[in-house]
Amino acid sequence: MFSSKVVLITGASSGIGAATAVRFAAEGAKLALTGRNLENLQTTAQKCEEKSQLKPVIIKADLDLDDDVKNIINTVIKVYEKLDVLINNAGIFFISNPEDGNMEVYDKIFSTNVRSIYLLTSLAIPHLIKTKGAIVNVSSLAAIRPFALFTPYCMSKAALDHFTRCLALQLGPKQVRVNSVNPGVVPTDIHRRAGMSAEQIQFMYEKCKDSHLLGRPGTVDEAAEVILFLASEKSSFVTGETLLMDGGCHLSSAAL
Known part of the structure; x- marks a missing residue:
């Protein structure tokens, strides 16, 4: 399905990004994988190579640094000479709300979840126009449903969804499709890195039995399948969509 396609995936060192990389590798994609953790990126790349015998390009990068973002696109084009699919998966999550007045956390969330995606996508657009490519943004249920203590995160994902719609409107006439996938709770390291305790995380997963109609959290593999669909020709007439994958x-009516 993707044997002639070049696919760039951010946040590919763990979680949904890593699972998505392996899934695209199984379809023969030529991969460029970015993330902050080089060791984890190498692990993901090895799993991808086992699926396709193609060695992914690894780009260690901090998306909060403009020079790193520019280097990502420059490296992809230098190695592959084109770009067909951009998966904006990288994102961060912290417990925070307006009552704590913590603007450092607010700024960090918006820098990673909104600004870096805007810049990376802007740099990728000329190359995606040439290939009539696709963009898939990894958003969240939090973009449409408010959650207490997660205000900046919810705001950032709402901004990402509207970015998806605006960009789809702009790029549709140029034959570039732009969509988002919006997962509900999916067990990854993002909650631990946000400072949640093991007990808090387990409680949240247990609450999914009530809050998610299918009675469980989602999986990274399920998210990867939706991302693959939105990037593929199977969704060739879909653009500007924010596709909920939240069980x-x-x-x-049950709260998380």
């Missing part, structure tokens, strides 16, 4: 949580 029906957005319909539930």
